[in-house]
Amino acid sequence: MKYEENIIVGISIGDLNGIGGEIILKTFEDTMFLELCTPVIFASAKTMNFYKSHFKSTINFHNINSLSHLVHGKVNVFNCWNEPVKIEFGKEDIKIGEYAIKSLRAATEALKNEAINVLVTAPINKYNIQSDEFKFPGHTDFLAQELEGESLMFMVTENLRVGLLTDHVPVKDVVEHISEQLIIKKIHTIYDSLKKDFRISKPKIAVLGINPHTGDNGVIGKEDDEVLRPTLKKIKDEGKLVFGPYAADSFFGSNNYKNFDAVVATYHDQGLIPFKTLSFGQGVNYTAGLNRIRTSPDHGTAYEIAGKGLADAGSFKEAIYTAIQIYRNRFDYESLTSNPLKKMRK
Structure with missing residues (x-):
């Protein structure tokens, strides 16, 4: 460069x-x-x-x-x-x-x-x-x-950045796309982008749950407990400041997103509906990781x-x-x- x-x-x-x-x-x-x-x-x-x-x-x-x-x-x-x-x-x-x-x-x-x-x-x-x-x-x-590089759909504005684990994937296929490998790859891409592209030395990243209420201990789906939580623990053990999973329905309305440098949504509308509601007309779609x-x-x-x-x-x-x-x-x-x-x- x-x-x-x-x-x-x-x-x-x-x-x-x-x-x-x-x-x-x-x-x-x-x-x-x-x-x-x-x-x-x-x-x-x-x-x-x-x-x-x-x-x-x-x-x-x-x-x-x-x-x-x-x-x-x-x-x-x-x-x-x-x-x-x-x-x-x-x-x-x-x-x-x-x-x-x-x-x-x-x-x-x-x-x-x-x-x-x-x-x-x-x-x-x-x-x-x-x-x-x-x-x-x-x-x-x-x-x-x-x-x-490893591309990532990263929606950014001054006070909010939302990255996606899966982007243009039909809702019925989302769960089968989410794996430990994908989660690690996407979060590492977001972490690196926050450091290189946004000059944040120690990024704090929140991750939203896959299922409603992050599965409610398996009552509404097991993916959060069996895939997401163990993978996030591995990433935390590397020393990265990664938190969650958080229930998506209350995360933005409670302003919890303001406590983090980026938010990782598991699928397109989970991340883009709140992003565009909060920033429409000023938001930017950035292809991070390339x-x-x-x-x-x-x-x-x-x-x-x-x-x-x-x-x-x-x-x-x-x-x-x-x-x-x-x-x-x-x-x-x-x-x-x-x-x-x-x-x-x-």
């Missing part, structure tokens, strides 16, 4: 019929962002000019066909395609899904090659991206294949308001701030660990 004063933020365009184009425009109409980073939108000049005209934006794009030609202080658009695309806001369209994947693949390749420093992904439609060439339930699984940095807003394509100028860019802006801060934190951490003398001088 190299230090960049002006961090290059790659942006995949997402679903063209959703709100991605609008929230990107609204973000970079604030010129302050051009002092924080150099944005590169992976789409096409024709597509971005369509959005500019539709939303009456004042942004002047700098169009490039090579990332070596990007210009700091400008909103760069890297041409992933040249043909015109028919954009119909709010419509689910397989063809539009193909363009979302073209953008994502190009941006991911640039991230792997360090032509960009971080990646921020605009929302996709998980249905219309599916094809013989792309069979992933979302960004996280695709990036886990393309990048090095050798590159990727964030996204905490919402989807929002077809119901697409094209109407009503989209809130708050979460997308936070995704950019978070990616930049994590990049800087990780650089500092790697600098200190590779040069112990720096740490001593601090």
